[in-house]
Amino acid sequence: MNSHLRIFVRHLFATLVLLGLAAPLAFAQSGRIAGKITDTKGGPQIGATVVVEETKAGASTNADGTFLINNVPNGSYTLRVSYVGALSQTKRVTVPGAENVAMTLQEDTKSLDEVIVTGVFDKRTRMESSVAISTLNAKQIDRLVPQSAADLLKNVPGVYVNTSAGEVHNVVYSRGVSANSVGSLADPTNGYYYVSLQEDGLPVTAVSSGTISSDYFFRNDATIQRLEAVRGGTSSITSANAPGGIFNFLTKTGVTEGQNEVRLRYGLEGNGKQPYYRADVNYGDKIGDKGLSYNVGGFYRYANGARYAGYPFNEGGQFKFNITKASEKGSIRFYAKYLDDHNGVTVPLVGQGFNNDIRLAPGVEKTDSYLLNGVSTQIPNGSATNLITFDPTNLAHSRDFTAGLSFNYDLSDTWTLTNNGKYSRKNLDIDTNIATNFTYLNDFVTGVFTGSLNLGPGLVTYRDRSTGAVLAQVQQGFAQVPGAPAGTLMPTSTVLNSTLNGPVPNALRYSGSLKSQTKLDEFVDQLTLSKRLANGSINGGIFFSSSHIVGAPEMLGAVLGLSQIGSRADLVDVTFQHTGGPMGGPGPGVGPVYQVSQPGTGYLKLGGSFGYGNYDYQNNQIAGFLGNTLNFGEQLSLDYGVRFEHISLKGTNFRTVPANPTGDPNFGGIDGNPLTIYDNYYGVLGQNNVAFNKQLNTFSYSAGLNYKINDRNAVYVRYTRGQKSPDLSFYQTYQTGDIANGNDPQNQNINQVELGYKVKTNALSLALTPFYSLLSNVGTTTLANDENNQLYYTPIFYNKVQTFGVELEGDYTPFRSLNIRGAVTVQSAKYPTWKTYNVGGNGRADDVVVDYSGNKAENNPSVIITLTPTYSVGKFYALVQWKYLGDRQANQGNAYYLPAFSQFDAAAGYSFTKKISMALNVNNIFDVLGIMGSSSPGSILESFSPQNLTKAQVQANPNAVHSIVPIQPRAYFLSAVYKF
Structure with missing residues (x-):
């Protein structure tokens, strides 16, 4: 905390210096303009911006809706009043005599008239800006039932969203800038790699990784007033390390008509099979008559999930609070949030076929769950004596305490100082299975994953753990490699008997897992000084973040398990016994029975058998930015900006080494018993510590012309x-x-060009945006296993992704009762340069370079459409939302594609009184499958390397079974709202 305190003091000192420099500007004597701004219901319009067009002097309205602009020379002027979600208003006034100005702002029903604050240095309407930005207001958000905050982004053109995993661990990217947002089913990815998920103008977190994704620490609830979404463009200048876009959720503050509510929701997910309970509340009010106001709210939610695992899939909530003091010169706000939530991540189902013929395998249902059953165990954490609990019912447990202070102050009629800073303490504890797929009994790799292969030739028996019944027996042995020198052996697995009758013959479900405990202490601050000019504005500022991240442990393969392929199937019991035949040939069992799986749980290889490590990082980031807007008359404006960032990362990786590096079959493991195998494969910390200190600079710039x-x-x-x-x-x-010493980090470069045409009539608001993006210098490496089954990364290649596309966004009201809102993207993405490694089997000897240059880019749909017609009459409304996702290449080799699909959601609501209303929502009305991800068929190693699958292999086996990730099945929700 001392370091954070020092940072705060430095920023406070810098703020005082700026105040001292600019204060003399406030003492010029002249007339004044004062008045009150109200909304359509007569209430005060808090936080509206009032600007004198001729001089650019301005002020914001306080909690009473009043404003004051001093030092205005005598004369006639035009006042412009603007507010987010309201139509801008102008009025001619004369000084002296302009001390009782009264104006009423009307609600904005056309998106191009909305005033935006994200991605621009000065508030302006979308019609006046050269930024591709979309908005959703509270009413539009409330009428939908998104399964996650990212689900709302499907309403934004140019943005690809994959929320098949559930409320967290989503994938979001824009305009084909996607390379590090997409991974295999076995590789946790950071779905917000190129974009910034923000809350009230600051990133939810300033750092990210495969497990530290910002959406773990953000939830949409009744406290959200508005979403502003920027694609590309100025996001490189106005956000930290996020050139792909900004998604900024703005919180309700103070007193706004209609914002106080209690919302209760009951749902049935999983095609009407599993209950969902949720309560949201939001309340704001004034405190006396001194410009004080507050807002408080949050939610609690309990849900089994669409694919019930036997324990809650989502359980928890959050509490948010802010208090604001408004004055004639500005405002100051304190805000806080506490989040405590458990969230599951959906694992793949078993599918069959390719391209337009991808389907669920026989006997598999959309609502099946392959998450681990709720059985906990103790696992070694870096030594035989340091044990921690692995409990799959914990899922992903996110906790976040954030407190911040923001203020804006008019130093004079033209100078404004703004600062927003927050401190947060985040904890993320993940216990779940990943890398889930099926493995064949006759594949010797199954023996590698269980650990039985190290025991030599023998009989492997798989039993039902609850009944003890034999499910299958496999003869494990070794055979001479044909054509190789004598004594060169290869492992073999022969199925002797099997009663397994799931969708994949002679196969079991394999479950890898992740145990990750991450602590993140973070301070983030942004200071901006703005000068309104007669013909524009100039803005400069500093962004700073200090993040201390500790991962202890970060453990792939915390436990492994095998189960029958079926929903909520228990893990099987695995034993091994040597046989008398030569090289593992058939023969009676001899000698003792080895317990390969843990009795009572069925878990295999406890404690990170794939190698893991703790880490401790200190990441500091400081950025300076400058933006200038010039207005050439009322029609033409130019804005440009630059941003320089310096990133410093100092840390240590604490890697493990195998506790039994030689694979000695007599190694006793944790319990000292050589006949128990499940505790023999853990890693030991303390022998391989890697310290490093890296520095990196980025430089970004952007310029745009807007002609009205x-x-x-x-x-x-x-x-x-x-x-x-x-x-x-x-x-x-x-x-x-x-x-660490030979591999320095490299920046990726993102070049973007966009054109925009905007049209606004009384009935239509439309924006058409052709775009081009080139993502280059993308460092890619492949995670593989060496001869000792320890993880390693292949050498890095630097690649490119290129995208051409057109975005179309429209809001059309042909008559009063009907509104049609839509977002359409048509694009083509490919790899100008893309090389990677095919790692083959364990070890580096068979790693081969593969060139995919010229192929279509993986998982970039050709068409994305969201269309929402809403019919409203009196107290009733009804809407249908159509979401269409075009076909996407399933891997970099373009071996097959994921088919296009449509999803329809519907909602209807009725207001019984001004205070009481109800709504019914149905998501995925027709219960379409909708494939969002897929793995390769074949052995388990092949399934975890989807990039290695070729078109020839697909054509040779067009009905092969493989894992797939579908969208969430049909769900029903009934909501009741009481406003007060």
Whole structure:
């Protein structure tokens, strides 16, 4: 905390210096303009911006809706009043005599008239800006029932969203800038790699990795007033290390008509099979008449999930609070949040076929769950004596305490100082299975994963753990490799008998797992000084973040398990006994029976058998930015900006070494008993520590021209060059000192060009945006296993992704009762350069370079559409939302594609009184399958390497079974709202 205190003091000192420099500007004597701004119901419009057009002097309204602008020379002026979600208003006034100005703001029903604050340095309407930005207000959000905050982003053109995993661990990217957002089913990825998920203008977290994704620490609830979403463009300048876009959720504050409510929701997920309970509340009010107001709210939710695992899939909630003091010169706000939530991540189901013929395998249902059953156990954490609990019912447990202070102060009529800073303490504890797939009994790799292969030739028996019945027996042995020198052996697995009758013959479900405990202490602050000019504005500032991240442990393969392929199946019991036949040939069992799985749980290889490590990082980031807007008359405006960032990361990776590096079959493991195998494969910490200290600089710039042809038409053009530094996952590949010393981080480059045409009439608001993006210098490496079954990373290649596309966003009201809102993206993404490794089997000897240059980019849909017609009459409304996702290449080799699909959601609501209303929502009405991800068929190693699958292999076996990830099945929700 001392370091954070010092940082705060430095920022406070800098703020005081700026105040001292700018204060003399406030003492010029002249007339004044004062008055009150109200909403359509007569209430005070708090936080509205009032600007004198001719001089750019301005002020914000306080808690009473009043404002004051001093030092205005005598004369006639035009006042412009703007507020987020309201139509801008103008009025001519004369000084002296302008001390009782009264104006009423009307609600904005056309999106191009909305005033935006994200991605721009000064508030302006979308019609006046050269930024591709979309908005959703509280009413539009409330009428949908998104399964996650990311689900709302499907309403934004140019944005790909994958929420098949559930409320967290989503994937979001824009305009094909996606390379590090997509991974295999076995590889945790950071789905917000190129974009910034923000809450009230600051990133939810300033750092990220495969497990530290910002959506673990953010929830949409009744406290959210508005969403503003920027694609590309100025996000390189106005956000930290996020050139792909900004998604900023703005919180309700103070007193706003209609914001106080209690919302109760009951649902049935999993095609009407599993209950869902949720309560949201939000309340704000004034405190006396001194400009004080507050807002408090949050939610609690309990749900079994669409694929019930036998324990809650989502359980927890959050509490948010803010208090604001408004004055004639500005405002100051204290805010806080506490989140405590458990969330599951959906694992793949068993599918069959390719391209348009992908389907569920026989006997598999959309609502099946392959999550581990709720059985906990103790596992070694870096030694035989340091044990921790692995409990799959814990799921992903996110906790976040955040407290912050923001203020804005008018130093004079034209100078404004703004600062927003927060401290947060985040904890993420994950106990869940990943890398879930099926493995064949006749594949010797199954014996590698269980640990039985190290015991030599013998009989492996799989039993039902609850009944003791034999499910299958496999003869494990070795055979001479044909054509190889005598004595060169290969392992063999022969199925002697099997009663397994699941969707994949002679196969079991394999479950890897992740045990991750991450602590993140973070301070984030942004200071901005703005000067309103007669013909524009100039803005400069500093962004700073200090993040201390400790991962202890970060353990892949915390436990392994095998089960029958079926929903909520228990793990099987695995034993081994030597046989009398030569080289493992058939023969009676001899000698003792080895317990390969843990009795009572069925878990295999406790304690990170794939190698793991703790880590301790200190990440500091400081950025300076400058933006300038110039207005050439009322029609043409130019804005440009630059951003320089310096990233410093100092840390240590504490890697494990195998406790039994030689594979000695007599190694007793934790309990000292050589006949128990499940505790023999853990790693030992303390013998392989890798320290490093890396520095990295990024430089980004952007410029745009906006030309307002008339009040109804405008065009713009923008060019941006952004840079993206690696996230923490890059530094976790430093497994040895040689790698850390010889491998410096490299920035990725993102070049973007966009054109925009905007049209606004009384009935129509439309924005058409052709775009081009080139993502280059993408460092890619492959996670593999060496001869000792320990993880390693292949050498890095630097690759490119190129995307051409067109975005279309519209809001059309052909008559009063009907509104149609839509977002359409048509794009083509490919790899100008893309090389990677096919790692083959264990070890580096068979690693081969594969060139995919010229192929279509993986998982970039050709078409994305969201269309929402809403019919409203009197107290009733009804809407249907159509979501269409075009086909996407399933891997970099373009071996097959994931088919296009449509999803329909519907909602209807009725207001019984001004205070009481109810709504019914049905998501995925037609219960479509909707494939979002897929793995390769074949052995388990092949399934975890989807990039190695070829078109020839697909054509040779078009009905092969393999794992797939579908969207969430049909769900029903009934909501009741009481406003007060």
